[in-house]
Amino acid sequence: MTNRLDTHPSWRPSETGASTRSQPIDVDLVNGPRDTTELVDIHESIAQAFATQGRWQLAYSHLTEALRLARDSQHVTPLIPEQYQRQVDELKRAHAEAVDASLRDALTASYNRRYLDQKLDKLLAEQRRDGEGIAVALIDLDHFKQVNDTHGHVVGDRVLQQVVALLQADLPAGAFCARYGGEEFVLVLPEANPWFAVTTLERARVRVAEHNWSSIVPGLVVTISAGLTHRPGWELPQRDAEWQLRRADDLLYAAKRAGRNVVAYRRSGAIRIAGLDDNCR
Structure with missing residues (x-):
């Protein structure tokens, strides 16, 4: 599945899939991150999940986005709240789907x-x-x-x-x-x-x-x-x-x-x- 956000030119689509991350990410996924630093944390967490599974292209995509956000965070105009929340919502969905997939058997869709x-x-x-x-x-x-x-x-x-x-x-x-x-x-x-x-x-x-x-x-x-x-x-x-x-x-x-x-x-x-x-x- 590809996530797409057209409201912000710096966003790049990311594919969600199975994750084998065993520890919860260090981010408040209920209320959303408070600043760009926490957005970086979410991308890094998803990248780590994909890397653990060996899905290197997806891991690289999220890691690249994390690096871009970290690099540009002090040199760009902050996102307006609506745009920011849309990115957060997309990442929350991607993370939830990745976690669920990590607990499922790929062939039968039963739990693993x-x-x-x-x-x-x-x-x-x-x-x-x-x-x-x-x-x-x-x-x-x-x-x-x-x-x-x-x-x-x-x-x-x-x-x-x-x-x-x-x-x-x-x-x-x-x-x-x-x-x-x-x-x-x-x-x-x-x-x-x-x-x-x-x-x-x-x-x-x-x-x-x-x-x-x-x-x-x-x-x-x-x-x-x-x-x-x-x-x-x-x-x-x-x-x-x-x-x-x-x-x-x-x-x-x-x-x-x-x-x-x-x-x-x-x-x-x-x-x-x-x-x-x-x-x-």
Whole structure:
């Protein structure tokens, strides 16, 4: 996307995109900068974000604008408030879009691993003792390598995109899907009791299994396996996101051993298979 401001001849268009900046910029993005120095700071922050991602042309464009503003700030007539605020608004939009893109997987538009780690740790730390708890499911596409080997990576990419759409189709408020890596995804369900979590995952599994995959390639079949873990609200927040994901991974392995295309979870300490050990199918 290109931002364009015609009201000021010194403005140069800038393209927005993904950013991997991990620290907030040193600027008041709510009320806007108070002087040209803070405009320079915003451009430098966006340039750093693009440079971290390796988008050197975009980084150079913003850095050049920052240098120009710094060089000319004492030799030009100050912008009138309206012109100044328009530049600020454009930069605020560019920054917001860059930050959002930095938290998204480029292929599936689901959240990425960075967002997952940050958000899940925050949810676990803020979990209420009187709340329902937090459910975390690690999901893997069954035999996905065969899809790529047989039909090619273009078809494989379309399958991944469709699976994400199906996983997100019935998520409750506050829940989210993130790409964990390759063909693995994570569903996080805050404020979910164990039964609700199991039934939600089982419905997602059925949606994937019953989807008309032949619309992509005739005869194509896609299924998923999932390992689901739940931390109740009364449990002390002594386990972090990594520990929860390891628990989910262990259960995913159990789902694979059970024949795939199932959801594995624990109840009363024992591993259960949704639909076989209960009545949620």
